[in-house]
Amino acid sequence: MKDVLYSLFADYRTQIVFLHVMSAVVWVGGMIAMRFAAHHSIQMLETAPLKLQRTAHALKRLFAIVSPFVVILIITAVIMAVGLGFRAAAVDADGKVIDEVAMHLYQLIHVKEVIWMIMSINLGAMILRRNKAQKFLDKNDFSGAKSQIELIGRYMVPLNIILGIIAIYLGVTLRNGY
Numbered sequence: 819m820k821d822v823l824y825s826l827f828a829d830y831r832t833q834i835v836f837l838h839v840m841s842a843v844v845w846v847g848g849m850i851a852m853r854f855a856a857h858h859s860i861q862m863l864e865t866a867p868l869k870l871q872r873t874a875h876a877l878k879r880l881f882a883i884v885s886p887f888v889v890i891l892i893i894t895a896v897i898m899a900v901g902l903g904f905r906a907a908a909v910d911a912d913g914k915v916i917d918e919v920a921m922h923l924y925q926l927i928h929v930k931e932v933i934w935m936i937m938s939i940n941l942g943a944m945i946l947r948r949n950k951a952q953k954f955l956d957k958n959d960f961s962g963a964k965s966q967i968e969l970i971g972r973y974m975v976p977l978n979i980i981l982g983i984i985a986i987y988l989g990v991t992l993r994n995g996y
């Protein structure tokens with residue numbers, strides 16, 4: 819398996835890094851556009867039900883667009899993490915540290931993995947909340963829908979934006995670290 823990932827990365831290095839960066843652009847950029855452009859525009863609508871309906875619809879579109887890129891991001895991440903040989907440079911066959919700087923970079927890989935995991939769980943939770951909100955909207959229960967949607971805009975999307983920006987910064991650190 820490791821050998822397959824090595825040769826995959828050797829043969830398609832540019833395309834794999836491109837797909838990784840594009841996925842980050844779509845996921846993080848999509849959330850920023852939603853939170854700081856679409857959200858404010860939707861708030862200018864006349865009635866609360868209209869705002870909730872437009873928000874639920876825009877979130878549905880956003881989540882459908884970003885979901886495939888979340889998967890592409892982790893696939894390309896695994897190929898890069900193995901293909902660039904971070905573990906091999908950091909520890910020997912017995913797991914003993916052979917290079918402190920390489921070990922530091924290898925640890926950053928794990929930090930990025932945790933960030934991706936938290937962002938994905940948060941995204942899954944947002945999708946579930948949005949679906950619940952849609953059910954409330956279909957029954958004209960606007961306060962129920964608001965209770966589901968409010969948290970998404972106030973905390974959940976901003977959390978993923980912050981984590982995404984940290985992951986991008988760590989990506990640049992990794993790129994310049996070897």
Ligand code: HEM
Pocket residue numbers: 835838839841842845846891892895896898899902927930931932933934937982983985986988989990991992993994
């Ligand atoms: C599973 C977790 C992840 C791993 C193992 C990982 C691994 C890497 C590695 C090894 C690089 C350097 C590529 C190179 O040197 O050519 C990189 C770059 C990058 N990563 Fe990740 N990544 C992960 C998750 C993420 C996430 C969640 C984001 C953002 C949402 C992200 C955004 C980026 C960006 C924008 C770059 C390019 C930096 C540059 O070109 O200077 N990564 N990543």
